[in-house]
Amino acid sequence: MEASTCTPFIELPSPFAVDCGVVKMLEPGDADRQALLDQVIHGVYDKPFVIDDGYARTLYFSLHYAQSAMRLKRPFDLELLYTRKMMSFLLFMEQPPDNILMLGLGGGSLAKYCYRRLPAAQIRVVEVNPHVLAFREQFSIPADDERFRVILGDAAAYVANCPERPAVIMMDAFDRHGFPDSVSRRDFYADVCGALAENGLMVANLAGEEEQRLAHLEMIRTVFGPNTLVLPVSNDGNHIVFAFRDPAYVPCWSTIEQRAVALGKEGNLDFVRYAQKLAKAQARAAAA
Template sequence: MLAGRGQLVHIERDAHGVLEVIDDQYTRSLYFGTAARQSSMSHADPVTLVLSYTRAMLAGLLFQPRPAEILIIGLGGGSLLRFLAHHYPEADITVVEYREAVIEIARRFFQLPEHPRIRIEHGDGTELIHNPAQPLYDLILVDAFDAVGLHPGVACEPFLQACQRRLREGGLIALNLWNTDKARCRAHIRCFEAALGQRSLRLPVEARNNLIVFGAPHLQRLPSRRSLQATAPALKQRLGLDFPDLYRQLRRHNTLPLQWLFT
């Protein structure tokens, strides 16, 4: 149990380790037996994205603003699912989580939305993505961490190549990486770029060790700077995230002009 982190609401252990649900004054958080928060939910507004890395993962909406088919690999406390289900009620959303206990905890303690268009599967996302019977997706969000770091299966080239094959024309994949081990993180980026056959778009998360990489292999050219500058404020008004700031961060951290990154 994590002392000093708030009130312990629930604790259990499965075959992969400890799971803890802890409340503080403002949030409810999921921990995997370490000090790192895996997911957080606001008591006052469960739909809002508390952790900055989740907001950064959705910077890809600048380039795919109206996804109709979404795949999320890694449920955690369901932050991305709650947000996307609320703002895109017409989208079909599939979530894959390999720890059954995580799904049960998210349903009991983190207000997961229930809707015919939402499908939560217990299983290995690396197996699902290789299944040709699965649909094509407009947006694939890979946020698959355990207590020790990134799930090894999601950083390998076969998995990422399979993700590419499951993207619709104009679709985009976002991968959450942990940047404390710089050499390993660079290796993950090289694998990502080799699998997609393109340069990645990189977004470090300020004040955290997350690094989000994006790829959109079917796009020959991204929207113009003028177009993105118009899109960002509109998305901010509709979704409540600071997309103009996310856009500025993308420009700051990617040296080539954005419109040529994906050629």
Template sequence: MTFSASLDKALYLTLENGCKSLRFDGNSIQSAMDLDDPYLLALGYSQTMMGFLLFVPDPKQVLIVGLGGGSLPKYCYRYLPESKITTLEINEEVIALRHEFFIPDDNERFSIIQTDAVDYITHGRAEADVIMLDAYDNEGLPAVLATESYYDHCRMALSEKGVLVINLWGTDPKLNIYIERLKRVFNGRVWYCRAFNSYNVIVFASNDEHFKMNWIKFLFLASKLEARHDLDLQGIVRRLRAGLQYSLS
């Protein structure tokens, strides 16, 4: 069964082969949900973003910029039961689709705030152990969400050992510029890799001034965490160690 509906000039909702997707311009997939398992992370980039668990296994506060179909907020809400999940989304049309994607109602642990994320974070209203930047529109990554100043404000919003996670398009001609900005802001504590089954590049930046990468310890931690999460965290460690050497696989 295939179904497609235009919601506005920039958003399309599609249903195909048991998967409901939110798309830009009727083509690019922004988010996807398996109807048989709505909390499953159906896309490789979202699975790879959960690699933040290697840096902060048990965050108390998770801040997500960009709602989409809510895959990451839903996953964190279900599988990190001690965490408070806050999502910032500027587009009210996207928020209006929350029940299409079985996104929970707001409660004491889960909330969606309609706001400009730049304003919210730069004015000091954000505090988190993990910040996930996954905000795209039909024209791509908004430039204001990739400035050195914005990255610095994200760093200031993080806890002492917090981590910033960013989803970037691997074909973006400014990819290396963004990574260099992050390295300056986080004093070089930046690691990145290809996402699973995608050209997306996922970047992790640690705010822990005393953090030192130990790949053996990361693999051991990944193995332990896989008992709690249906994620290939060991695969993420291997990808991070290889950097951008992976092809689309």
């Protein structure tokens, strides 16, 4: 189903003493604004919302977690550390990917970055929440064209009947409660593995409660095999998991280091540092 961006939103003054700017909400103009802000403050508001302080625009599902962030003067940069570490998948590829499937759009940080950084790639993004899609223009997400398309649909249903064989599947699929039920099954990861190209890989953001993260990591390892790589994200509890369709794949770290040097340091992405962290993560896993 094609994505739509026609839902209206309202702007309210930020209720937080440390924040200037506005809260943007997907509500009609005659809504009770104070009641809406009270719902946000008490964590019971059930739609995504945006806080814009004039410097950055941040998408929230609840005030506990920033789902996505965009600096207004540099809208195509990757502001959140976990998104930068997810781009480390490039270290494992001999050639830039020609087909990327993203599960979860959010504020579109990864979609925008890949669209600019990988001009030869066909990119499909599946997002289940129409309210997230309604903020598409607020986050400068490109319009659909011949190589970029945002699809309104369920990630699990899409990969179960995936019409393409992506070289990379990027999973960053969450709702306000954490992992949706549809992606919290071993069969989902089996479908992801089956959808990948022969030498493809999945990179997944595991966030939220530790019990949930560990359960998803166990499902990934059951499907993809033990040689998955886990890269912690400091300060926020996220873990980035790299899983390879070929169970016999073994990273050649000398080659990866050379590739990291060739990729260089782009903005706030430091591929050399990420390669070093990944090598250390594998060494720790092997010694465990």
